[in-house]
Amino acid sequence: xxxxxxxxxxxxxxxxxxxxxxxxxxxxxxxxxxxxxxxxxxxxxxxxxxxxxxxxxxxxxxxxxxxxxxxxxxxxxxxxxxxxxxxxxxxxxxxxxxxxxxxxxxxxxxxxxxxxxxxxxxxxxxxxxxxxxxxxxxxxxxxxxxxxxxxxxxxxxxxxxxxxxxxxxxxxxxxxxxxxxxxxxxxxxxxxxxxxxxxxxxxxxxxxxxxxxxxxxxxxxxxxxxxxxxxxxxxxxxxxxxxxxxxxxxxxxxxxxxxxxxxxxxxxxxxxxxxxxxxxxxxxxxxxxxxxxxxxxxxxxxxxxxxxxxxxxxxx
DNA sequence: GCGTCCAGGTCTACC
DNA sequence: GGTAGACCTGGACGC
Numbered sequence: 001x002x003x004x005x006x007x008x009x010x011x012x013x014x015x016x017x018x019x020x021x022x023x024x025x026x027x028x029x030x031x032x033x034x035x036x037x038x039x040x041x042x043x044x045x046x047x048x049x050x051x052x053x054x055x056x057x058x059x060x061x062x063x064x065x066x067x068x069x070x071x072x073x074x075x076x077x078x079x080x081x082x083x084x085x086x087x088x089x090x091x092x093x094x095x096x097x098x099x100x101x102x103x104x105x106x107x108x109x110x111x112x113x114x115x116x117x118x119x120x121x122x123x124x125x126x127x128x129x130x131x132x133x134x135x136x137x138x139x140x141x142x143x144x145x146x147x148x149x150x151x152x153x154x155x156x157x158x159x160x161x162x163x164x165x166x167x168x169x170x171x172x173x174x175x176x177x178x179x180x181x182x183x184x185x186x187x188x189x190x191x192x193x194x195x196x197x198x199x200x201x202x203x204x205x206x207x208x209x210x211x212x213x214x215x216x217x218x219x220x221x222x223x224x225x226x227x228x229x230x231x232x233x234x235x236x237x238x239x240x241x242x243x244x245x246x247x248x249x250x251x252x253x254x255x256x257x258x259x260x261x262x263x264x265x266x267x268x269x270x271x272x273x274x275x276x277x278x279x280x281x282x283x284x285x286x287x288x289x290x291x292x293x294x295x296x297x298x299x300x301x302x303x304x305x306x307x308x309x310x311x312x313x314x315x316x
Numbered sequence: 317g318c319g320t321c322c323a324g325g326t327c328t329a330c331c
Numbered sequence: 332g333g334t335a336g337a338c339c340t341g342g343a344c345g346c
Contacts, residue, residue: 143325149341150324195341201326238326256324273326315324 007059007074007109007167010084014092015068019101021123022046022064026094028124030301035060035095035129037155038173049165049174053215055083057174059167062091069095075166089217093247096125106295111287113264114136117298120305126297132245134175136205136234139241140198142254147315156193157202168284178209201236208234216247224248248292251284253277256315257300264299264310 002009026034026048027041039048044064044187051077059074073079073087092098101123108115128135141153161176161184181189181203182218213234219227224246231242243250253261258273261280266288270276284292303312 116325128335144323144338146323146342147342152341191340194340197326197337236326240325252324254324258324 003043003075003079005167008073008307009081010073010087011090012071012073012084012091013068014071014088016097016125019105019273020095020125021121022069024121025096026062026129028272028297028301029121030303032301033130035134036172036174037158040170040172045169047168047172048129049172050087050089051131051174051177052083052086052090054086057078057163057165057177058087059170059172060091061168072168074165086217089127090129093216093220094127094129096127099125099127099285099294101125101294106237107288107291113299114288114295116306116309117291117295117302120302121298124298124301125140126294130175132213132219132231133178133206135216135245136237136241137202138177139244140201140205140236141195142244143198143236143241153193153195153198157189157195160172160183161189164249170194178206181206182210187305198236199260201234204235205237216245220247224250226246249290251281251292251296252282257296259313260299260303263312264306267311267313270311 023041024045026046028034033039035048035050038044046062048060049057050060050064055075056079061072061074063070071091079087084092104114105118108118137157141150145153156177158173158175161180162173162174163177164171184203186199186203189195192285195202202255212224214230219230222230227246227248228242231237231245232239237245240252240254243252255273258280259270261284262268262273262276264272265280265283282294287294299306306312
């Protein structure tokens with residue numbers, strides 16, 4: 001641990017087995033953020049932020065290295081042993097250190113879709129850095145709204161209620177803290193960020209987090225079923241959102257992804273995608289089994305290439 | 317310019 | 332246990 005420009009800097013290294021592509025992992029081609037929409041990738045260096053339970057918001061600089069990643073965590077408060085352990089656990093989860101890409105890629109021998117995905121996005125791991133509250137904000141904003149409006153709501157939440165951390169000559173804006181949102185009026189949030197009915201579930205999820213709801217690392221230690229049950233207990237979080245938030249592998253189909261997977265699996269556009277979800281889930285389970293989450297992430301990040309070979313409806 | 321429709325789910329009431 | 336209807340808002344679309 002050293003001091004630099006008024007910040008405590010904790011350096012660490014994380015080994016990641018091949019295949020591993022750092023850039024594809026932290027900045028997925030479809031544009032989904034790894035931790036916050038305001039993080040920055042510049043060649044082999046990535047600046048982002050995350051919130052640790054005992055230390056608040058910290059800045060994170062990650063650099064691709066031989067055999068993995070070198071990291072520096074910038075914090076106002078010194079990271080104690082518990083904080084360091086939490087940090088390493090979160091980054092390992094984010095980098096998908098335990099994703100079993102070899103098993104997924106082995107399917108390429110018999111599945112032409114996997115072969116194409118492997119060629120296009122070789123080394124992309126599936127993890128995400130964000131914690132339960134940030135993932136819940138994402139999924140609630142995605143509900144019943146076109147992508148453009150979802151992005152408007154998320155960016156407004158960050159700009160109106162979020163925090164920023166300045167470190168290493170950079171500034172990164174990050175999601176609001178659950179404690180702040182749990183104490184903010186529903187009506188104020190609704191009007192300020194045009195959240196509509198979503199303001200109520202956002203405040204109630206925040207209150208649950210403040211009340212001791214399990215962190216993403218704690219959910220990881222549970223079974224997939226236990227984690228899903230806990231998440232579905234949150235007001236505003238249903239089956240779809242729970243699968244997005246959970247660190248266990250799922251197959252979270254909404255109307256948009258259901259349409260895409262139906263087109264890929266059955267070669268035609270479904271008249272009613274929502275009603276086809278059960279059929280798609282069954283076929284995905286049969287064809288890809290435990291790797292259906294791998295397929296899900298790879299497909300949604302490879303649509304521009306896949307659309308040259310499959311008839312895929314463009315998103316709204 | 318104005319009215320209508322509907323979107324990357326979830327909850328609740330009702331049967 | 333299954334299902335219809337309501338829910339905010341703003342952009343797209345037709346006229």
